[in-house]
Amino acid sequence: MYKIFLVLSILTTVAEARCHTDWVVWRNTCFLFSTVQETWINAELHCRALHAALLEISDAETNTFVKDHLKSRDGVTNTVYFIGATDIAKEGDWEWNGSKTLLDFTDWGSGQPDHLNHTENCLALQGHTGGFQWHDYPCQGRHRFICAAER
Secondary structure: OHHHHHHHHHHHHHHHHOOOOOOEEEOOEEEEEOOOOEOHHHHHHHHHHOOOEEOOOOOHHHHHHHHHHHHHHHOOOOOEEEEEEEOOOOOOOOEEOOOOOEOOOOOEOOOOOOOHHHOEEEEEEEOOOOOOEEEEEEOOOOEEEEEEEEO
């Protein structure tokens, strides 16, 4: 019995060790809430260099966790965080970049996506209107970003 407990303890420690230092662990996912700002494509490349990808939010529970974490960390500010969806391939068809699937769950802010000036093709969480609801943003803008990796 002791040997089984020891093996399980080691496996649990190894699984927890898969998250990088300073990443936030929730369920089976490690999250990096960046403090640096990048364009959307450079944010994706940054995440990939860390064996992760820009965050894909597929359900209300994950969305609530992320929003609550950002509110507790940043408050309701002008902070913007890129996540991993774009409609650059076809206007209005929002697709997760990593899984190449269309968005099933959404949390768009009021009037969003609006494709302002025909330049907003990347998904971001916007802090100052509605507390990190989803907005379309220009991909070439520089913003913070959220990486995610399964642990």
